[in-house]
Amino acid sequence: MTTSSPVRTRFAPSPTGFLHIGGARTALFSWAYARRHGGTFVLRIEDTDVARSTPAAVQAILDGMQWLGLAHDEGPFYQMQRMERYKVVIQQMLEAGTAYHCYMSKDELDQLRAEQEARKEKPRYNGLWRPEPGKVLPVIPPSVEPVVRFRNPVEGSVVWEDQVKGRVEFANAELDDFIIARADGTPTYNFCVVVDDCDMAITHVIRGDDHVNNTPRQINLLTALGAPVPSYAHLSMILGDDGQKLSKRHGAVSVMQYDDDGYLPAAVLNYLARLGWSHGDDELFSMEQFVAWFDLDHITASAAQFNTEKLNWLNAQYIKVADNAQLATDVHRRLAQRGVSTVAGPDLERVIGLYKDRVSNLNELADAVHPFYVMAHASEDLRAQHLTEVARAALVDLAQVLASATWQATDLGNAVKETAKAQGLKMPQVAIPLRVVLLGQPQSPAIDAVLEVFGRDEVLRRLQAL
């Protein structure tokens, strides 16, 4: 690739499951690289594995990308809709002699494999049907549909300068003439990837390192097609908190699970950005900063380890600075799922303002604001502990004062203080029982702020129900 080619990256998930954290990171890096270079980010759905691909999985991927805000510039392209194109290229390769028909039956292949294994050799196709100058090919057996094999170079090696792993080399002797079209004419995985990367003029392939073994085959195919070879960056895998390969055991497998668990997409993106990439010691940064900083040089070749504590910390930071209106939209949805309406209660944005620097996820935020919208019921234990005779008497007095107080935090704080003093109590001896009555729990942000946000009517109503 010449450096002047406009950068084109792609994310090419197989829709066989959710968009998981590893896929999301691959998507983020591909997206950011395109953005960084004013390039184009392509979304391609690799759905040729018809047995495992489902429309629901496609939707889950699109939903996950949308939730994260990783917008593609082109696509989604579906490989199943490109079958005609693959057939054309296969035909061209047959005509050019870079691919050939192979009529070896399954039994023959099995036998070949058994012999190779007996000799302790790596099972590989023996080139029986590979045309060579002067070679006489076997007689084509009747009624056998051939597969199409790629004529892989036999000599030398495939080398690429991986942007993450450095120089990678595979001897061509290790790669056999792999099948590019099955007997029923359907193209195979590596072939479709190559035709697509070529047609979509992809300049940078950023993907998981589980594809390293496919890369030499793909490079040989691209070369046979006369296509430019893109740059490759193979991202190391992500390990779970426990250092084991990230798997379903680690709970949050789908990106959308993070939504359910109360994470802000911005926090998840920030977290993913640091998963195997760094910019000095920066931990907290915006996507604008990330795009401005992102490069392939600072991707670590070693595996990145997931750290839930760090994600939680980041999420708390993002919630703290988030716009109250934006948080309110989210919390409203969470409360509605619990059957709680915020229409009649205090202004949700103000309630959120009281709590947003005290929580680490949006479910905790919903939990915290919940008692503002339904009558809170403290447990019997809490009531017995805090609503003593003395406390009740103080709350009755307080209700009277509040009935005519100026509804403003400072005055409300003074009202609580004065009532306590008049009863010979310390302020917490009134404020804590007041919290138990209002919120069903003994802790809350500053009581004057809580009272102010609640509003007179609701405070008096709850005190009356004492």
Ligand code: GLU
């Ligand atoms: N479809 C492949 C996957 O989901 C990715 C192929 C690629 O990025 O080249 O693992």
